[in-house]
Amino acid sequence: xxxxxxxxxxxxxxxxxxxxxxxxxxxxxxxxxxxxxxxxxxxxxxxxxxxxxxxxxxxxxxxxxxxxxxxxxxxxxxxxxxxxxxxxxxxxxxxxxxxxxxxxxxxxxxxxxxxxxxxxxxxxxxxxxxxxxxxxxxxxxxxxxxxxxxxxxxxxxxxxxxxxxxxxxxxxxxxxxxxxxxxxxxxxxxxxxxxxxxxxxxxxxxxxxxxxxxxxxxxxxxxxxxxxxxxxxxxxxxxxxxxxxxxxxxxxxxxxxxxxxxxxxxxxxxxxxxxxxxx
Numbered sequence: 001x002x003x004x005x006x007x008x009x010x011x012x013x014x015x016x017x018x019x020x021x022x023x024x025x026x027x028x029x030x031x032x033x034x035x036x037x038x039x040x041x042x043x044x045x046x047x048x049x050x051x052x053x054x055x056x057x058x059x060x061x062x063x064x065x066x067x068x069x070x071x072x073x074x075x076x077x078x079x080x081x082x083x084x085x086x087x088x089x090x091x092x093x094x095x096x097x098x099x100x101x102x103x104x105x106x107x108x109x110x111x112x113x114x115x116x117x118x119x120x121x122x123x124x125x126x127x128x129x130x131x132x133x134x135x136x137x138x139x140x141x142x143x144x145x146x147x148x149x150x151x152x153x154x155x156x157x158x159x160x161x162x163x164x165x166x167x168x169x170x171x172x173x174x175x176x177x178x179x180x181x182x183x184x185x186x187x188x189x190x191x192x193x194x195x196x197x198x199x200x201x202x203x204x205x206x207x208x209x210x211x212x213x214x215x216x217x218x219x220x221x222x223x224x225x226x227x228x229x230x231x232x233x234x235x236x237x238x239x240x241x242x243x244x245x246x247x248x249x250x251x252x253x254x255x256x257x258x259x260x261x262x263x264x265x266x267x268x269x270x271x272x273x274x275x276x277x278x279x
Contacts, residue, residue, distance in 0.1 A: 005060045009044065009067070010144045010154040012052040012137075018093045018162035018257075019220050023051045026087040027158075029137060032080045042070055052158070055079070063148045067141040077142065083135040090134065093218045093257035095161040098269050102127045104135025106158060108143035117152040119143070120159060164215035166263050166272040167192075169252060170200055171207040171228065177248060177279050179230045184209045184252065186226040190216065200276065210272075213265050218273070222254040228277070249279055 016024035031039055031046070038044070047054045059066050071077045083104060091101075105124035114120075121137075139156065147154035169184060169192070184192040191214075195207035216224065228249035255273030263272040 006056050006058050007063055007066075008153040009055040009057050009063055010139060010147070010156060011049075011054040012139075012156050012158060013049075014052045014158045014160075016094070016160040016162070018160070018218060024160065025050055026085050026090055028084045028086060029053055029081040030084065032082055032136075034076070035080045038070070038074065038076060038079070041074075042066075062150075063154075064145040067145060071141055078138050078140045081137040081139075082133045083137055084132070085134050089257045092260055093163050093220075095163045097125070098262070098271050100125060101129060103130060103133065106135065107138040108140050108156060109138070111143065117147045117149065118155045118157065119147060120157050123160075162217040162219060163257070163271065164217045165255065165260070166214075166265065166270055167211040167216050167255060168261070168263075168272050168274045169209040169226075169228070170198070170274060170276045171195070171209070171249075172200070172204050172276060172278045173207070174278050177230075179207075179248065181231040182207065182248065183229055184226050185229050186224060188224060190214050190224075192226075206276075215270065218255060218257050224254060226252045228252060228279070249277060252277060 012029070014024040014027050015022040016026075019025070028048075029046075029052075030036075039046070043058045045056045045058075047056060057063070057066055061069070083106075103126040105126050106121045107124070108119070108121065110122045110124075111119040126135075137158075144154045147156075171182070173179065182195055184194075190211060192209040193212040194209035196210075198206055198208045200206050227247050229245045230248050232246050253275055255275060257273075259274060261272040261274045263270050
């Protein structure tokens, strides 16, 4: 009877603050041609997880002994993976340079926040442009061995932050609703600038409220609740003072990450999230 001796060579967890509980399900990892050949030759297998994957080997030897044997037999000392995404908006809702359109580069050669068997992978950026992938991941055998032990498995973390944008609410008053000192309020310290009279691309007049220099992170599920309020009597438009006010639009939408604009804050290019509200 054949006995299985499966061991975890290493695991990768992908975390992203855009998603609820940081669970990122939009990235896929595929071994490149050379590593795929290596996996087949030495009976290695990939187990996909909801957020990342695990690499297994079927051997009685320790992980370090096994990897040393593979290196001696092939003269290769790393695994390479292509990174793909199933969400075309990934580069929009992820904190990346505003005008960048290259590839992500991850390598265990540069580890950060090293802690026993766990280490954070640092993000690198390449100007290379590819349509089939968004990046590459390289894990060196020596780094796996460094994090491994008799009762612990090497774990690498890949961490992303949600993109923060300037939120812009364009209020188009098609119904001629009376607006007296309108302002946007919410249970947060964020205060919106405005209103400012503007003309939107359709030629319609609108009132623009902007979060200004306050860049707000995008999220898969709405995390902020803002209302459009108008004073019904002479009163300050400050969100702190809500006396004699009327709610015009309750629960303004949170941004769609696929709708991105460009703005400048103190001369620095930033991304904005325009939202058009008809009342």
